[in-house]
Amino acid sequence: QVQLVESGGGLVQTGGSLRLSCAAFGVLVRANAMGWYRQAPGKQREMVAGITESGGTYYEDSMKGRFTISRDNAKNTVSLQMNSLQPSDTAVYYCFQGNFLAPRAFGQGTQVTVSS
Numbered sequence: 001q002v003q004l005v006e007s008g009g010g011l012v013q014t015g016g017s018l019r020l021s022c023a024a025f026g027v028l029v030r031a032n033a034m035g036w037y038r039q040a041p042g043k044q045r046e047m048v049a050g051i052t053e054s055g056g057t058y059y060e061d062s063m064k065g066r067f068t069i070s071r072d073n074a075k076n077t078v079s080l081q082m083n084s085l086q087p088s089d090t091a092v093y094y095c096f097q098g099n100f101l102a103p104r105a106f107g108q109g110t111q112v113t114v115s116s
Contacts, residue, residue: 002026002105004095009110012085016114020080022095022107030073033100036080038091038112048093049080050100058100062088085114 003025012018020036035050035058049069050058057069068081078095090113098104 002097004097004105004107006093006095006107006110009093009112011113011115013115014086016085017081017083018085018112020082020093020095020110020112022078022080024076024078024095024097027097027105028073029071029076029078032097034071034078034095034097035069035100035103036078036093037096037103037106038089038093039109040088040091043091045094047100051078082112085112087114087116090114 005023008020031053033052036048037045038048039045048060048063049067051069051071059067066084071078092109092111094109095107096103
């Protein structure tokens with residue numbers, strides 16, 4: 001059974017940074033596509049960033065240059081470094097495992113709030 005546990009969310013001012021972490025259980029991050037989605041109030045869930053089994057990375061256009069996804073195979077975790085945060089980045093961020101467009105599993109989510 002796959003379990004993904006996110007941490008690192010919180011409240012930050014505009015221009016600030018946060019680092020989200022996803023601990024994976026029942027699945028090896030190095031052998032799976034992993035990444036992050038987010039869902040803002042009243043909006044659909046959207047993909048933020050992903051990392052493939054081979055280490056290739058993908059970012060939605062609005063996150064390029066600000067967000068960096070990485071993984072630690074030894075700790076079996078996936079992280080998302082978020083810089084230059086804006087109020088529009090406020091959302092619940094979900095770690096996922098599986099195909100970028102059709103993930104097989106999501107975590108419970110972690111709230112990120114950016115104040116103006």
